Amino acid sequence: MNLQRIVLDNFRNHSSTLIDCSPGINIFFGNNGEGKTNILEGISYFCLTKSFYAANDSVVLKIGSPSFTATGKILSDSGVEYEIQVEFDRELSQKTVTVNKARVDKASSLIGWFPVVILSPEHNTITFGSPADRRRFIDFVVSQSSRIYLESLIDYRRILKQRNKILSEMQTTRSENIDAIEPWNDSLIRVGSSIMKKRKEFIEDFRGIMVDAYAQLSGMGERPGITYSPSFEYAENNGDVVETSFKKALQNQFSDERRIGYTLVGPHRDEFIFQINGLHAKNFASQGQHKTFLVALKLAEFFYLKNRCSETPILLLDDVLSELDEYRCRRLLEAATNTGQVFITSTDEHALDGLSVASANPRKFFVRQGRIERVEDATQIN
DSSP states (O other), X not given: OEEEEEEEEEETTEEEEEEEOOSSEEEEEOOTTSSHHHHHHHHHHHHHXXXXXXXXXXXXXXXXXXXXXXXXXXXXXXXXXXXXXXXXXXXXXXEEEEETTEEOSSGGGGTTTXXXXXXXXXXXXXXXXXXXXXXXHHHHHHHHHOHHHHHHHHHHHHHHHHHHHHHHHHHHHTOOOHHHHHHHXXXXXXXXXXXXXXXXXXXXXXXXXXXXXXXXXXXXXXXXXXXXXXXXXXXXXXXXXXXXXXXXXXXXXXHHHHHHTSXXXXXXXXXXXXXXXXXXXXXXXXHHHHHHHHHHHHHHHHHHHHHHHTSOOEEEEESOGGGSOHHHHHHHXXXXXXXXEEEEEESOTTTTTTSOOGGGXXXXXXXXXXXXXXXXXXXGXX
């Protein structure tokens, strides 16, 4: 797909900003705090109906303004034009999403229509952070490619919250309220098993794509790997087998759960292990290997979503070129711009110097105090 136009009104420090995009590389320059990342944040609203950066909509609203709107004009790979608008009203504390002027009742239903891949410094924790960081990455990718998975995740979190509430009450009262928790056990097992089954299937499909992406970036003989490590063991990736194993694991952990007041097994406790040459990347990878692995994950995410969503994702690179060497920058941009559209932020006006990007129709935008000061097209770049 191709994002043709961006309009931001009262969005962060952008009072009224209109951007006509290049179908290839779009790079936003400016000092910190000028509003570069805010533009990428606006794009995430078109694709995800929320910010990839902020926890809630109210903090995105320009100070002193009653509402903000983020509007994007997108041309799909099949030639269909869409206008997506997200509006947030401060007084009503309400977000309204429309596609071609028609209101979308459930914002989450838009996820996957317009796939997006995001790489920012905050994503460094995917490779060396906690298991929750890796689960969040996996869930984000799979949710954009599977409506059923996204809905299962939402349902699972609701069930888990209720089950934990009962366990917390058991901890406080020192009671064993089996009748209260059994229905939530059944729901947790049913929904959680479907999530775990899908995660295992995803890793099997994703692993080869990631290995190829790593080879493109590293140019070395390193062997990356991804292993799914669920919170309990099961013999086969069969729904009945997973459910039976899940039930047994809950029974084995129940006394400890009642003592501490929360659920100890299930998808929310899964781990995904990243490896290089058979060694755990989190513990043994060098800083350069961590960066290569992270970029390989994001490139693999790009190609996985392109295939599964039948739509070319948009790639957002927020202040990451300065963290990569020239070789990795070139390979990343070559791989992405061969088939897709890229949006980049940087404080360095020479970030593209030395990189062969002329064929990607690069367009430079200079951002200052929440507005575009000037634009330079490909013919003006090097």
